Amino acid sequence: xxxxxxxxxxxxVGTTHPGNIGAAARAMKTMSQDNxxxxxxxxxxxxxxxxxxxxxxxxxxxxxxHDDLKSAISDCELVITTSARTRSIPxxxxxxxxxxxxxxxSNGGNVAIVFGRENSGLSNEEMELGNLVLQIPTNADYSSLxxxxxxxxxxxxxxxxxxxxxGVVKEDKVPLVxxxxxxxxxxxxxxxxxxxxxxxxNYPRRxxxxxxxxxxxxxxxxxxxxxxxxxxxxxxxxxx
Amino acid sequence: xxxxxxxxxxxxVGTTHPGNIGAAARAMKTMSQDNxxxxxxxxxxxxxxxxxxxxxxxxxxxxxxHDDLKSAISDCELVITTSARTRSIPxxxxxxxxxxxxxxxSNGGNVAIVFGRENSGLSNEEMELGNLVLQIPTNADYSSLxxxxxxxxxxxxxxxxxxxxxGVVKEDKVPLVxxxxxxxxxxxxxxxxxxxxxxxxNYPRRxxxxxxxxxxxxxxxxxxxxxxxxxxxxxxxxxx
Numbered sequence: 287x288x289x290x291x292x293x294x295x296x297x298x299v300g301t302t303h304p305g306n307i308g309a310a311a312r313a314m315k316t317m318s319q320d321n322x323x324x325x326x327x328x329x330x331x332x333x334x335x336x337x338x339x340x341x342x343x344x345x346x347x348x349x350x351x352h353d354d355l356k357s358a359i360s361d362c363e364l365v366i367t368t369s370a371r372t373r374s375i376p377x378x379x380x381x382x383x384x385x386x387x388x389x390x391x392s393n394g395g396n397v398a399i400v401f402g403r404e405n406s407g408l409s410n411e412e413m414e415l416g417n418l419v420l421q422i423p424t425n426a427d428y429s430s431l432x433x434x435x436x437x438x439x440x441x442x443x444x445x446x447x448x449x450x451x452x453g454v455v456k457e458d459k460v461p462l463v464x465x466x467x468x469x470x471x472x473x474x475x476x477x478x479x480x481x482x483x484x485x486x487x488n489y490p491r492r493x494x495x496x497x498x499x500x501x502x503x504x505x506x507x508x509x510x511x512x513x514x515x516x517x518x519x520x521x522x523x524x525x526x
Numbered sequence: 527x528x529x530x531x532x533x534x535x536x537x538x539v540g541t542t543h544p545g546n547i548g549a550a551a552r553a554m555k556t557m558s559q560d561n562x563x564x565x566x567x568x569x570x571x572x573x574x575x576x577x578x579x580x581x582x583x584x585x586x587x588x589x590x591x592h593d594d595l596k597s598a599i600s601d602c603e604l605v606i607t608t609s610a611r612t613r614s615i616p617x618x619x620x621x622x623x624x625x626x627x628x629x630x631x632s633n634g635g636n637v638a639i640v641f642g643r644e645n646s647g648l649s650n651e652e653m654e655l656g657n658l659v660l661q662i663p664t665n666a667d668y669s670s671l672x673x674x675x676x677x678x679x680x681x682x683x684x685x686x687x688x689x690x691x692x693g694v695v696k697e698d699k700v701p702l703v704x705x706x707x708x709x710x711x712x713x714x715x716x717x718x719x720x721x722x723x724x725x726x727x728n729y730p731r732r733x734x735x736x737x738x739x740x741x742x743x744x745x746x747x748x749x750x751x752x753x754x755x756x757x758x759x760x761x762x763x764x765x766x
Contacts, residue, residue, distance in 0.1 A: 313675055318665040341670055422682075423689060425558040430581055435553055438675045439682050445663060484760040496750055504744035510736055520724040521761050 293396060294389050294444060295321040295350075296437060297358050299412060300403040304329045308338030308346065309434030310401075315342035317441035318448075322349040323358045323398070355400065355412050356469075363395035363462035364388065364505070367408055367416035368436065370429050377419040378503050382440050385420045386447035395462060399440060404433055414495065415465065417502045463511045471511060472498060478518045481525055533636060534629050534684060535561040535590075536677060537598050539652060540643040544569045548578030548586065549674030550641075555582035557681035558688075562589040563598045563638070595640065595652050603635035604628065607648055607656035608676065610669050618658050622680050625660045626687035639680060644673055703751045711751060712738060718758045721765055 296314055301307050307330060311322060322345050324330060330351070336343050352358040359365050366385055367377075380388060389397050400416065402408035413419070422439055424431060431439075463471075476494055479485035485493055506514070536554055541547050547570060551562060562585050564570060570591070576583050592598040599605050606625055620628060629637050640656065642648035653659070662679055664671060671679075703711075716734055719725035725733055746754070 309672065309675075312670065312672060315668045316664045316671050316675070340672075341668065423685060424556045425685075428555045428581065430552065431556045432549065432552060432580075432674075432678075434672075435549075435556070435675065435678045438672075438678055442662075442679050442682075445665075449663065479757065482760050482764050484757050493753060496753055500744055500746070500750045504740055506740070510740045513733060513736055517719065517724050520722050524722050524765060 293321065293392075293394070294319065295323050295358075295362075295396065295398050296441070297323040297325060297355070297398050297400040298327070298433070298437075299325040299355055299400060299408060301327045301330075301433065302404050304332030304335040305338045306404065306433045307332070308335035308340075308342075309432075310437040311335075311339045311342040311345040311349075313434050313438035314441050315345055317438075317445040319441045319444060320345050320348070322346070323352065324349050325352045325355050325358050327351070355408075355415055356465075359398045359400070359415060360464065360466045361396050362398045362465050364392050364397045364418075365400065365416045365465060366398065366418045366420050367400045367413050368402065368420045368422070368440075369413070370407060370421070370424075370431070377413070377416070377499065380418050380420050382420065382422055382443040383447075385418075385440065386443040388418065389444060390447050401433060401436060414498045414502070417505055461508055463506050463508055467511060468501070468506065471501070471506070471514060474515060474518050478521055481522060533561065533632075533634070534559065535563050535598075535602075535636065535638050536681070537563040537565060537595070537638050537640040538567070538673070538677075539565040539595055539640060539648060541567045541570075541673065542644050544572035544575040545578045546644065546673045547572070548575035548580075548582075549672075550677040551575075551579045551582040551585040551589075553674050553678035554681050555585055557678075557685040559681045559684060560585050560588070562586070563592060564589050565592045565595050565598050567591070595648075595655055599638045599640070599655060601636050602638045604632050604637045604658075605640060605656045606638065606658045606660050607640045607653050608642065608660045608662070608680075609647060609653070610661070610664075610671065620658050620660050622660065622662055622683040623687075625658075625680065626683040628658065629684060630687050641673060641676060701748060703746050703748055707751060708741070708746065711741070711746070711754060714755060714758050718761055721762060 296310065296319060298307060298310060301324065307324065307327060314320065314322060331346065335346055339346055399420065400408065422431060422436055472494065475497060476485060480487065536550065536559060538547060538550060547564065547567060554560065554562060571586065575586055579586055625639065639660065640648065662671060662676055712734065715737060716725060720727065
């Protein structure tokens with residue numbers, strides 16, 4: 287077993303129907319994924335979920351439950367959100383197969399793949415916590431993938447990729463910063479932009495949104511994070 | 527639309543739970559497959575099936591119902607059966623991806639992909655009607671794929687194969703900035719870092735090198751470029 291791909295956590299946000307949680311657990315287990323996170327599920331634990339899990343109830347029993355997405359992914363270095371539609375502000379998009387590639391390259395860091403609510407998906411604020419957006423290609427006239435079906439397809443691609451990768455030596459990579467540190471950077475950046483009078487919170491012009499999109503896409507490593515933080519601190523120091 | 531792949535019929539044999547028929551129809555429709563054949567379903571039509579089909583009820587309404595597998599596939603050139611386990615008598619085995627290749631090469635002849643009963647699969651007599659056996663790779667310790675999940679994976683591979691030349695996930699892209707503008711940004715950034723005393727050209731610490739690597743990786747678009755340039759100008763203005 288190659289734990290490098292197995293570590294991807296499947297995060298289900300605001301799931302309405304407990305049956306879908308059970309079916310997702312079953313889908314995961316068939317593909318040897320066992321790391322389930324639930325954010326604010328409407329009903330859980332649930333007998334319906336356990337019934338639908340059909341023998342994958344160990345995954346339900348070990349699920350990690352959170353109040354919001356931020357806390358479910360705070361220790362992740364790569365966060366992949368999912369979307370059924372193309373958003374107006376474009377994010378870097380990946381297909382399921384490309385997603386599996388990204389996960390395989392994550393080199394042991396925590397990775398989250400985040401699935402939204404059955405009807406409304408993820409909010410814009412939740413989308414902004416991600417580095418990449420995963421879109422499953424579907425019929426343009428009917429993209430109504432069931433939640434567990436979407437999980438099944440992704441886990442299938444992860445499984446294929448892991449089996450293809452067995453025995454392949456991973457390249458060395460600089461560690462990426464955690465989601466928590468990224469949030470510290472955004473807070474620092476916003477504070478600094480406000481202090482020098484560049485950012486007006488009463489007239490935000492989607493400025494922080496755009497900065498998040500830029501730096502999430504880039505995925506900062508430790509040394510870049512330190513340089514940017516040092517730069518911001520120096521700007522602030524000069525203000526005083 | 528390429529009807530050559532669309533013509534693959536999905537044949538469900540002896541399905542026990544009508545909900546699985548509905549879920550399979552939904553899975554098919556998300557992947558633009560609409561050709562459903564049912565062999566001796568336990569309960570059909572069914573309100574449960576229609577509910578689970580969630581808008582794919584046109585596929586249920588058009589389903590072709592048969593008493594035995596033989597009559598459902600009598601006009602097919604290629605019959606691919608599915609099996610969760612390796613049979614004692616070895617058949618030519620294909621993966622979902624290879625199955626999609628075979629279907630793509632069928633050149634307009636009718637193709638059937640046959641799924642067995644939830645608990646017992648296909649009988650040996652039914653298996654013998656097939657040309658190839660399709661096996662979905664799964665966890666060796668838990669291969670309990672839900673029927674609709676299995677249909678989903680196969681239809682996903684058929685869909686990808688059909689769209690292979692069309693660019694699967696379309697990327698909506700804002701124009702990226704020119705190399706010339708990127709250089710202007712790096713000069714501006716360096717100038718600003720020097721002015722506030724963060725960057726010492728006599729002791730550069732590979733700082734600009736790291737910034738180049740970061741922003742080259744991110745590939746700035748026009749609006750991001752303007753925001754960053756505006757930010758730098760404001761920092762400089764505050765210095766004076």
